[in-house]
Amino acid sequence: MVPKQNIELQKEYSVSKITGRWGIRRRIRKLGINSETKLSFTKKSKLAYYKFHFTNCKRKRRLPANYLKFIKFVESDNPQLQAILFEDHSNISIDVFSNEETLDTNIFENKTEYKFNEYNFSINYLPKVSSIYGEDYQRKKLRNKVLTDFPDVFLGIVDFENLEADLNLVTQFIDMDAKIVLALRNYNPEGGSYYADFELLSKLLGVPIINYSEIEEGNSVREKILETLIKTHQNTEPYVRHIHINYGRQVEQSISKLKKFLKRRSKADYVASPRYLAIGLLEKDSLVHKLFDGLPCHKRVKRKADKQIKRLEKLYDDHIFNIIKKSRKAYVNGAITEITAGKKPETKSKKIDKILTHKYFGIPIFIAFMGLTFFATFELGKYPMEWLENGVDYLAKYLSKVMAPGFFKDLVLDGAIDGVGGVLVFLPNIFILFFFIGILENTGYMSRAAFLMDKYMHRIGLHGKSFIPMIMGFGCTVPAIMSTRILENKRDRILTMMILPFMSCSAKLPVYILMISAFFPENPVLILFGIYMFGIILALIISSFFSKTILKQREAPFVMELLPYRKPTTKLLLTYTWDRGKEYLKKIGGVILIGSIIIWLLGYFPKNIDYSKDYQALISAETKLEEPNIEKIHELEFQKRSEEHEKSYIGKIGHFIKPVMKPLGFDWKMSVSILAGIAGKEITVSTMGVLYQADDDLETGSLQNKLKAETYAFGEKAGEKVYNPAVALAFILFILIYFPCIATISAIWKESKLKWAIFSGIYTTSIAWLVSFAAYQIAKHFI
Template sequence: MRLSDLNPGETGVITKILGHGAFRKRVMEMGFVKGREVTMILNAPLQDPIKFRLMDYEVSLRKSEAHLIEIISYDEWERHLEHELHIDVENGEENNHSVPHDKIINIALVGNPNCGKTSLFNIVSGAHEHVGNYAGVTVGAKSGTMKYKGYQFNIVDLPGTYSLSAYSPEELYVMRYLREETPDVIVNVVVASNLERNLYLTSELIDMNRSMVIALNMYDELEKNKSTLEYKQLGKMLGVPIVPTKAYTGWGIDNLLDTIIEVYELRNPDTRHIHIKLRTEIEDGVRQLVDSFKIDSTLSPKFSPRYLAIKMLEKDPEVERILKDYPNYHEWERIRNRANEKIERELGDDANAIIAAEKYGFIQGALAETLQNGKTETENSTKIIDTFVTNKLFGFPIFLLIMWLMFWATFQIGSYPMEWIEMFVGWLSGKLGESMADGPLKDLILDGIIGGVGGVIVFLPNILILYAFISFMEDSGYMARVAFIMDKLMHKMGLHGKSFIPLVMGFGCNVPAIMSTRIIESQSSRLITILINPFVSCSARIPIYVLLSGAFFPKYGAWIFTGLYILGVVVAVVTAKILRKFWFKRDETPFVMELPPYRIPTAKATVRNMWSKAKQYLQKMGGIILIASIFIWALSYFPHFNLEDIPQQYISEAISEMPPETVANHDSDELRELVVNEYQQSNSILGHIGKFVEPVMQPMDFGWKTCCSLLAGCAAKEVVVSTLGVLYVGDDDTELLADRLTKTSEITGHAPFNAASALAFMVFVLLYFPCIATVTAIVKETGSWKYGVFVILYNTMIAWILSFVVYRIAILFA
């Protein structure tokens, strides 16, 4: 509850002062401190400001200022005091699990991309967010909580950003979060081995005048290079306490948390507000703007006046947007323009360049007094590796070799644990089948649930192997090099070099890949990357490839995989060229991307990432795939027909049309059962849907059952396999399903698939409309449902055309 929420005559007790700098200091000096009672008296005639009674005197605050003071009711405060008396003397911990308001610290993790924020977040909050050694892994704010020494930390991991300007979506997001949420303490995570670049963001946070702690992360890299840093002295120079940490091991985390508490309680001796001194011409402009800001009593105290003044001189669009709503904006704009003209006239450059140079000059000076560089072993190792992986002769072959190795391992190595899971699922299905009485419930469990979900879960090892490779490329730093070597090629395609990272991430899942396009500064390149991402074959399609390539091309599985993925990339490239030529203007955004040093991924991080993906996959099994499997089973089961429901004439005609070998190998009862099963499927709700679509897919020799599986894929692509299992074998046995797809049908006399139609089917699955989750992500990230509709229609059209072409070519070699 905030002080601004009180009604006339109501009383509250102060628990926390938000805001920053001068505002926080001023109101605390006036008596607005923790535990003090405040009574709201009345609103001004225009409802702002508000009069309060505090310590037997009256004081007025604007609503925006009162909103920065947290309070609780008097009764809650009494309970809080009573709660503090009931402390377990033996271990010093509270008996009650609730945390008082004044013991809650809201923390924002802010830092450059690839600085280890998410690793720190995972250690502190116990979360399992993905950590990658390249920019843009954290594509949105992630929150977590922990309790420590009687305090509750509410921690938010903000996207990585190089500055607090409105240059990219990440920077804009971080800037708005710090303005609107006003966290109690900012933890600025910096890389110990790259201080000069990382401290530029620190300098902007200092301008904000917020309570802050610097986490000097990856401190072991500094030690490994035999460099020494007087971090305590540097902290005193910056007015911000510095705590060395190693986030991936947890070293230094307790010290960091203790320092956060000290800063929050205003007990830390190193905390002080400094002004980073700029050139006289800049300072004159800043001073004039600050003086003018202070005159306007309506200006929000959420940002310090100095920060706003500097950003206004830089013509930051977000600050411009904020200030435009104030009545004195035109006066501030006049002062800014006059100051900028003077700066350009006397210094020969614009304010942006001068301010950046001055801040880097301050950082260099501070590091010159506190940092002694040693040997840069990591840098030398990085140079040696880059000599090969970014070489124009070796770069592309190495990348293609890694891709082929990834697909080979996914198909070949994954086949062994796949068989083990398949055996277990088959054993479970057999045991349940023996113990259950015949009827709809047994059919539902065996054919719908186990047949659907069990037929998909066997592919979990393949998907985990794929994610292990992707995780290794991300964590090691190789993914950034891939973007580097692909930039020129991507630029010729009408894309940005950074577009390649979301495309490679699409091998895992298109949804986070589409979200990760936020790292692309160019709006047009970002939109094109989003629209072509579904052509990149995600892991959900792996079960289909494994099933059909194993059945029809067992000796060439890795080549089939590689060919499908390459085809998806080629279609994505052609689509990008078309979109750039006819829809979006030419992209002139420069390629600026950090190439982080190579790091050996820890087994813990890799296993944790694989477990995270496994958990997501298993949740998918128990969620959308389970529901879809039951739904598909119900559509194929109802209306339900028994032998007596089918006309005798139909049965006789159906048996007469069967292949002679079928009639010879079965008795009359078995033949009738075959007819009943076929009649049930073809006359079910699902059968009618499939037959309605079948004429469109007939040119590729796709039967109605195949069409049903494709339609079911809109929920999740794994459901394609489970639907085929329900319709063709009614079992979870993937080996039996593969055999059934290749063998001649006892009813129709021909196999459901041949090599040509199987290949065409895989091509269609690769390219046709994405799953619902991906379409939703596209609509959300683009801000328009039109792009979602475009992807559904365009992708399906391309899938039909190329599938038809592949079938016609393949049938020539059959």
Template sequence: KSTIFNNLTGTRQKVGNWPGVTVEKKEGHLTADGYHLTIVDLPGTYSLTAYSLEEIVARNFILEEKPDVVIDILDCSNLERNLYLATQLNELDTKVIFVLNMADIAEERGIEIDGDKLSELLDVPVVFTVGNKGKGTRELIKAIISATESHTEFPRTRRVYYGREIEKAINELTEFIKANNSKKLPYNIRWIAIKLLEDDRIVKEQVRKTADSQGEAILKQAYLKRKNLRDFFNEDPEILMTDHRYGFIAGIIKEVIRRNSKSHVDVSRQIDLVLTNRLLGLPIFVFFIWAMFQLTFSLGSYPVGWIDAGMGWLGQTASEIIPDGPLADLIVDGVIAGVGSVAIFMPNILILFFCIAVFEDTGYMARAAFLMDKVMHLIGLHGKSFIPLLMGFGCNVPAIMATRTLESEKDRILTILIIPLMSCSARLPVYILLAGTFFGASAGNVIFSIYALGIVLAVTMGRLFRSTILRGKTAPFVMELPPYRTPMLKGLLIHMWDRSKVFLRKMGGIILIGSVTVWFLSTFPRQVQLSKDYDSEIAALTAEYSSRISAARGDLRQKLIAERDRIASAFEGEKAREKVEKSYIGRLGKALSPVFAPIGIDWRGSVALLSGFVAKEIVVSTMGVLYAGEAEADEESNALKGALKKSGMTHLSAYAMMTFVLIYVPCIATVAAIKHETNSWKWALFSITYSTALAWLVAFVIYQGGKAFGLA
């Protein structure tokens, strides 16, 4: 579905939320043959019998917004299951196009589908496509325009026949609704009658609201009809109607599908013999995740270096152009140093999201859930919960929203509580900065170990919560394993860009505001009492060296100049450090230092961690501002890395800080998502409390344990 949508709209997409809910809404635009088309990507559903929030949103849009055309994407290789939604759409007074996608896979499996016959039997246009190769897109656009211009007769005569008794009940209830409905209901009356007989909760509420005083009479009549059918068949009407739909589908399948006898190799099944193997599957999955992080760090290091050099040049240029004063400090030390220290990690973020898009578009993501099912059972969950957890590696907010697909409330809350332990992309810049500074060539392995620690902690805490505050049985798990597909580069780039846009927006918004705020707090008050007169000492130093330099010649002269500059820089750094220590943020950091000192983090690190509650990306920008006073780094490392090394931070304290960043309080957006999805501040506050306490405890064990073993 997403591939077809991307083929139609390209990058001309707008992402938002549906009104009143946080389900993602995607809109795209297309101009073709003089028509301007607005295409809405609805949440995926197999049925108009809605259970989850996404399914309700999809159904309500079709019924209430009344789009000109509804495009139903069907999997050619699994037509029987996909036709269930098609039969339900056929019962509505709406224009429908059936898109038979993955036609190439059906052909490989020896399945031939008579599209003209299917169109004739269901009285709707049918278009064949191969989404990942872009085939059929032009034909689909023509079909959309043609369907929009056509004058389709409603209601359709070719629809499911539910048998004499049920059809009689539908017709009688339809007539009763027409006779007793003073206000016109927004839906097709026959469809309402069918849904009332199926005891559809949403439709019952709609009838109660819309049908005035007659609403209760309509619902009572529907109840009596249901009771009569249940007594007559000794079965619930919804079960009977589902059986009739599948009977109708079975008849269509016999008419339109022909299977040739030629033998074919099921490539997906052959690949799964290796990738989902009991012994090999999990190690291969771990290898893929390890390779993803290695690629993110090693390949990303080249463009990171280029952007870092560009930011350095930009800061230097700005400091030369803008006169000395508060404005220059704001631009250079606040905006460029703060935002720039985060912007340089954009290539790493892009690579990470590209790899996740590859997992999704190839079909491997579903296999990951299948492989992790046994591991998830250790914490009382099933493999379906692993999809939101894996999404958490990108961003915790959509991952928490994705828990809506879980039927059990306890499963949903448990998954939500452990999702923040999945290290989101916003924390990646902190890992790259610290690992790249202190671990050199082993940085990729160190970052992988942080992600692995998050998974181990998620399993541990999940098990603890399941056996204490969220006791309950594990829900059964059935998941479709789609066929493997070759992803389209265009689709991968669109998915990567959609996720990365959020990161860019943060740089222009919350990170910029956070960086400027940290700069302000670290710069003011401007007039502070310093321990000594640094300017006088620098002037005396300059005067002393001037006479010696003027008398010296050759190499000695150059040596004295370098020595003078080095000592002057040390004085300037000392002055900047003392000014920051006595600023507003320095006072806050000093107050926090007793809490963070046992885990090897100084007062500047503690302030950076505190700023991370707004957004984790701000941790790096805050460090960029606060450590600017020590920015006289040696030639082979950039300014911030050199400053960190000179600050007294060690390999051990850097690793302890990375673990703290991994575990502690989620960002404001994540906390808001937890509150929204659980509909309770209780779980949001619990998440803040337990994660921060756990972060301090784990970092304490690592730092103090490492010191005890002489690793400091």
């Protein structure tokens, strides 16, 4: 649309540019108005029309006042007239669209401004989507942009390997009354396994299609595409014609009824075509409904649309979303069958899918891949983990020798190194995990996993698409929360967000490996795999419960899209792994280091405590004996350090929350570690590294060994081991389930509402306590 113009009557104007959707441009041109046409306005009627006549022609014509926003006028006596006309004639705006899995092209050399001959192209790259419809932010933004700022021509990038899905997207732009040119990639008419008649497809769709490949994308192919864009803009391209996508007799009947009603409505602004509005009303598009807000006919429009939706759903016994999408798919499949003479292409992706999405083999293959991921994470990661452990231990011993005794030495060794070092050793495991998640995401197998789980996800009130954020949650819950935007339904997004904290993110992995290495060394991979699977199963159970209670709502079905497989380069996978792994490194150097020092300081002070006995006198008396009892001296030193810890600030905090955690088998140090983990689950391990120092003679080695050696110093359990397999299992399950980290709570708040963020923290912690209590009470009798 052009900026608002003040039209003066009886003054001659030259038409500089015509904008807007294709239908509006056609109607304006049918009135005889074209670029450089000269005309004068004679009268403005009360019925929102302008009367005008062309220069040298006195016959009066009528132009709707709302059309003025699509026509740029320049006063004919303007001295800059020719320069303005030439500039507007030579400037062409292009919006480039493509499917989310289609690779970027180099047609415009990645520029937003491109000059070709006398023409200047202004290029805007639209967000990559598989469908323009949906209530997520990206799709709503795309539709709003297109409706409010229609370009001169759309350029669609179509991949032959993903022809069906890409043409489905093209049909949606055709519905929006767009002028389109298609660039076809990955099609070799001579060396391919079969022939497709894309010239026929051009005629069927009314859209020029230019074949190109990345290899051939030189100047000649680029020039051909640019020339086609120019011809399409100037209406000289022979293949360009306006068509309607046929949705089938019954759906077309509903579209027709809504169209007729909309054409009669008052205050029409013509921004969107009545046909597009009718389809949008049937699809319950919130942006289309918003166009009618404030108009007298708003309620009537909604009633008319609801009536047609009910008619179609009753007729097809299906949800309206499915009805429309299946109709589009049928149209696209018909077109593909037409151009391939009935030989529907079997792409490489479809051949692979015969195996990976097989009815019986698909899920076992997926489980095997996840098993391989955990095997590699644990078994391959233990070698560099051991190297890092030795490196941290060597650094601690070296600094212990060269640093003078005192507060600063204790801070560096017991606070920084034991805290950060305890987490740093798990870095190789984190990188390996992200590498395998990168394979899932960048090959296209992620969408297959969602497809495989779709049937089972429906049973718990979710779609297969929700499985994608769940898998992403294995890396980090925050981007997984953000990725729920791909879900079209608000209720589905909230339900998925509520169960994502049960996914074992990379921050929880160090806790798992620490406990499994120490207390389940016989079957580490099986235990790790079981923990991840338990999180998924628990999430599915909770989802099923919520979908029948607090988030009960009728499902809004959709068609699952299987995007083509991609072969990720080694560089891409390594870059993906490093980009996500370095976030873990940043946490080690930032929040984990600061958290470790704070925990250590809280455990170091106060120094003036009242001991339960005079340890110094008892130790001194024991050492003066002719044959000192070394074991008793060690025990006294251990009790003294333990009492210092228990009466420190951190000990007081731990003892305050200990009554709540005692039924789970946790001591006060474990309770503090859990509390610290609210800031970030990685801090749990660093906190344990700082707290479990009471009997550290620098010979016990790694944190795993310290945990196995930890004993109660006082009370009824004095001398007993703090940790055993039952306690370790309960601790792992609590870490898996309880309060999401602060960043996750913030993401839930941002993507939904504060009440859901608060609810998430309360209910997950409650379930964590119950599950851990049951696990501990049962496991202590068996393991």
